Amino acid sequence: MKSRGFGKTGLRVSEVGFGAWALGEAWWGTQDDGESIKALHRAAELGANFIDTAQVYGEGKSEAIIARFRKEWKGDLIVATKTPPEAGSWPPSPYDPPEIAFSPAYLRANVEKRLRSLQTDCIDILQLHCWSRAWNKDPRPFETLRQLKQEGKIRLIGVSTPEHDQNCVVDLIRNGWVDSVQVIYNLFEQDPAAEILPAAQEHGVGIIVRMAFDEGALTGKFTRETVFPKGDFRADYFRGDRLGRVVDRVEKIRADVAGSGYTLPQAALKFAMSHPGVSTVIAGIRNVAQAEMNLAVSELPELPPELLKELRTHFWRRSIWYGDNW
Numbered sequence: 001m002k003s004r005g006f007g008k009t010g011l012r013v014s015e016v017g018f019g020a021w022a023l024g025e026a027w028w029g030t031q032d033d034g035e036s037i038k039a040l041h042r043a044a045e046l047g048a049n050f051i052d053t054a055q056v057y058g059e060g061k062s063e064a065i066i067a068r069f070r071k072e073w074k075g076d077l078i079v080a081t082k083t084p085p086e087a088g089s090w091p092p093s094p095y096d097p098p099e100i101a102f103s104p105a106y107l108r109a110n111v112e113k114r115l116r117s118l119q120t121d122c123i124d125i126l127q128l129h130c131w132s133r134a135w136n137k138d139p140r141p142f143e144t145l146r147q148l149k150q151e152g153k154i155r156l157i158g159v160s161t162p163e164h165d166q167n168c169v170v171d172l173i174r175n176g177w178v179d180s181v182q183v184i185y186n187l188f189e190q191d192p193a194a195e196i197l198p199a200a201q202e203h204g205v206g207i208i209v210r211m212a213f214d215e216g217a218l219t220g221k222f223t224r225e226t227v228f229p230k231g232d233f234r235a236d237y238f239r240g241d242r243l244g245r246v247v248d249r250v251e252k253i254r255a256d257v258a259g260s261g262y263t264l265p266q267a268a269l270k271f272a273m274s275h276p277g278v279s280t281v282i283a284g285i286r287n288v289a290q291a292e293m294n295l296a297v298s299e300l301p302e303l304p305p306e307l308l309k310e311l312r313t314h315f316w317r318r319s320i321w322y323g324d325n326w
């Protein structure tokens with residue numbers, strides 16, 4: 001497993017990390033806890049030292065499983081978690097002051113909860129689970145997080161981008177408020193290459209890439225007939241004509257990848273890792289087989305420049321779902 005620097009923090013992170021959302025079961029259908037623990041062990045054995053979780057992944061369940069695993073695993077790990085907004089809409093309304101989502105008292109209380117849930121005395125990376133462009137001129141929640149850093153409750157401060165306006169974090173990067181940013185960067189969503197990733201490189205901010213598989217679609221395993229199990233949010237995410245449109249696009253990518261020596265999931269992960277501004281790609285993993293498949297990708301050769309160029313043409317500006325002609 002190759003490692004990369006994490007901005008200017010001095011940390012080295014595995015270039016493939018463990019996305020632990022599904023371990024909390026929330027919105028992913030049923031998940032066997034024993035399988036989750038086995039997958040975490042296998043990933044760590046294969047060199048993954050970075051795990052991403054959040055309160056909302058089962059209201060602490062994903063964090064609790066990671067805490068259980070951390071007791072069993074003696075090696076070094078970096079665990080990033082997230083604090084959700086306390087109230088207000090998600091994504092936040094432009095009219096809400098930041099205190100509605102992240103007041104000082106709420107942040108302090110929530111960090112104590114995260115410490116208990118992760119069974120640790122210091123959180124490696126505390127990320128705000130969403131942000132609003134409206135707060136950039138006066139990003140007060142980060143002042144509270146800085147105090148918590150000084151008090152030794154958190155090591156690093158991060159933010160996770162809202163899907164509809166990922167670029168809203170660029171000012172936070174430029175103004176030195178964050179140590180890390182979590183961003184969607186995949187074969188469809190390539191916009192972070194325009195501003196977020198270069199800004200992070202320039203200012204020494206760690207980049208955690210999420211959704212490299214677009215919730216599984218870019219592994220190429222879905223068809224127009226795929227039916228998601230009960231409780232799996234993808235029934236909604238790929239509702240209506242979306243599944244068919246995604247599958248059609250994935251088939252075009254499959255055609256480009258054919259004969260390259262990479263499978264589709266390998267090409268998807270390699271693509272997400274291909275930008276030098278990226279520190280780690282947290283592949284969502286829910287079993288040992290996925291841990292083995294995804295972590296092995298680090299050792300594969302870099303995508304040849306011609307293939308990378310071709311893959312860049314699959315950019316799909318989909319944060320707004322246009323009509324069928326797009």
Ligand SMILES: NC(=O)c1ccc[n+]([C@@H]2O[C@H](COP(=O)([O-])OP(=O)(O)OC[C@H]3O[C@@H](n4cnc5c(N)ncnc54)[C@H](OP(=O)(O)O)[C@@H]3O)[C@@H](O)[C@H]2O)c1
Binds near residue numbers: 019
């Ligand atoms: N707002 C936020 O901050 C936010 C939002 C989303 C995600 N995240 C974080 O980012 C992580 C990664 O994103 P994600 O899990 O949503 O999506 P993802 O990485 O795009 O997809 C993960 C899913 O794809 C399937 N999969 C994984 N490896 C596979 C393989 N090799 N072959 C076939 N299928 C495979 C698994 O589900 P099945 O086996 O059930 O298909 C897995 O749960 C999350 O776990 C979470 O930590 C953060």
